[in-house]
Amino acid sequence: MTVTIGFHAAADTRVDLFTYGTEGTPILDLSGSEHSLTISAFSRVSNADHLAFAKALATAAAEYVTALETYAAAHPDGS
Structure with missing residues (x-):
């Protein structure tokens, strides 16, 4: 499967990293009032x-x- 996504950051876009130590992989989250993108791995x-x-x-x-x-x-x- 191929997916193409465009993500345009806005003035309110936040970049957050959620970590779980040795219990799970980290999650990178970019989000704002009307948009969100989460990066992780299965x-x-x-x-x-x-x-x-x-x-x-x-x-x-x-x-x-x-x-x-x-x-x-x-x-x-x-x-």
């Missing part, structure tokens, strides 16, 4: 695969920050 996903996904997500998020900083520096008035 128990059938191996820890190695889940960890590889999390590392790829972290790398992409860091690259996103760098790209956004470049854009923001070129458009300081927000336009």
Whole structure:
């Protein structure tokens, strides 16, 4: 199955991490007044695969920050 999702953060978007120590995998939640996105893994996903996904997500998020900083520096008035 393939799913494509667009998520557009708003001014009220929160990013929360819920951890459960050794009892369960963490849950990353992005939510606001009219939107929500939860990232986790099913128990059938191996820890190695889940960890590889999390590392790829972290790398992409860091690259996103760098790209956004470049854009923001070129458009300081927000336009």
